[in-house]
Amino acid sequence: MTDRYNNFETVAIHAGNTADPLTGAVVPPIYQVSTYKQDGVGGLRGGYEYSRSANPTRTALEENLAALEGGRRGLAFASGLAAEDCLLRTLLAPGDHVVIPDDAYGGTFRLFAAAVASVAQEAGARLVVDNTFASPYLQQPLALGADVVVHSMTKYMGGHSDVVGGALVVSDETLAEELAYHQNAMGAVAGPFDAWLVLRGIKTLAVRMDRHSENAARVAEMLTRHPKVTRVLYPGLPEHPGHEIAAKQMRSFGGMVSFQVTGGEEAAVAVCDRAKLFTLGESLGGVESLLEHPGRMTHASAAGSPLEVPADLVRLSVGIENADDLLDDLRQALG
Ligand SMILES: Cc1ncc(COP(=O)(O)O)c(C=O)c1O
Structure with a gap:
């Protein structure tokens, strides 16, 4: 879909939104499920084994997020701060320095101020952009040179004040793997209904x-x-x-x-x-x-x-x- 259509409005409505293979439902259903029947030990039907690791409704949203921001991988979290916490654990080691603008969200500042004591030096700097206020419709930081885009999806992405959620989008595949590892290890993932609500909101972004x-x-x-x-x-x-x-x-x-x-x-x-x-x-x-x-x-x-x-x-x-x-x-x- 996104290979053929690159205009934002079309991508927002279609990326990740393939019709349900079983019923033909035109939007991804809410897969309100924690675990998946296996056809013999290790025989996964659609690649899903447990919903903390992956859930089809969340996958639809994550594919959509990656396409919206022009990244390779999107990850959906239970909140914006859960996304930031995952990022912090993945990118920072004891002694690292964090440069944070003076108009950052107060909760972001609180999160980093708590963690700064235990972070340390790293050779290169990574640019992380919180794109919550703009949304990918207004600007796409990865194309402008950022390494990571952060969203509180609670805001414009959801758009209807009815869901709390967060996202990370990256282009670098190694970093994507590390973040996905921590996303699963920490477990602060977006639930199926929350993922569905955000996916729905994005269509009118x-x-x-x-x-x-x-x-x-x-x-x-x-x-x-x-x-x-x-x-x-x-x-x-x-x-x-x-x-x-x-x-x-x-x-x-x-x-x-x-x-x-x-x-x-x-x-x-x-x-x-x-x-x-x-x-x-x-x-x-x-x-x-x-x-x-x-x-x-x-x-x-x-x-x-x-x-x-x-x-x-x-x-x-x-x-x-x-x-x-x-x-x-x-x-x-x-x-
Ligand atoms: C710019 C910005 N980033 C991050 C967050 C944190 O997101 P959440 O409240 O979904 O955890 C907020 C929350 O207000 C925010 O405004």
Whole structure:
């Protein structure tokens, strides 16, 4: 399939999604099963022996993930942090150094800060990109030189705030084998229903991301002109420090917008409390708009670290509702 069709939207819908050989079902069924009957000792029917090692629904998703990111191998985990933990155990040895950007996800920072004491030197550096906010529709890090792509599939890949999952995608086959070894050894794999939900979400990833980006651009533009907003952080704005590089390597600028308000922390918290259509909650990337106060919520664990976020910051995950309704809600929440 993917040999013949390389356009993202087509790959997203078809890669890994072969019709069920037994029934002809057009999407992979949920193989809710832990073990597989063998035809004599070692006689595996479809290569499956135990669902921690491999499960057909997860395989469908893993094949899809590899195709989406233009990699050779995709691995699906129980969460984004489980994927990162597997990566950390595979790549790092005592004494290694990890360079981590100051806008990394708070949980990622917590995971690495816990592990840094026990890591050590390695000859070469590997580039790992967390592509959660962009999704492979907006940018494909392997093609840009990255060694590993990480996803919290909980976000845009799933897209409907109904599943927690993680993924690693790599091109290097030796590294893929090492990661698959640790994935199986640690056991934090995506379950069949979770894999199925993400596979289902991915089919609409392209159209969702287009709308997320359009709506976020309108929200960012309105906020830049609002008298109670002191700063808007959105890579689509020309004044954003990452704008030029984002414009070069991303299809559009995604659905995440943050802004700072006059009146400090209490004013930011009040905006969160007053919002009605934007639901106050952690996470991001679902079809419904969310907002949160990172300082007290998602990034609370980064307090006192170089990753600490400003207290007057509000973060929006702009959904795919009608943009006028979203603007109205933000205007009333800002007061
Ligand atoms: C950018 C990013 N990476 C990784 C994670 C961790 O993923 P999960 O919550 O699925 O474990 C998150 C969670 O919010 C995230 O936003």
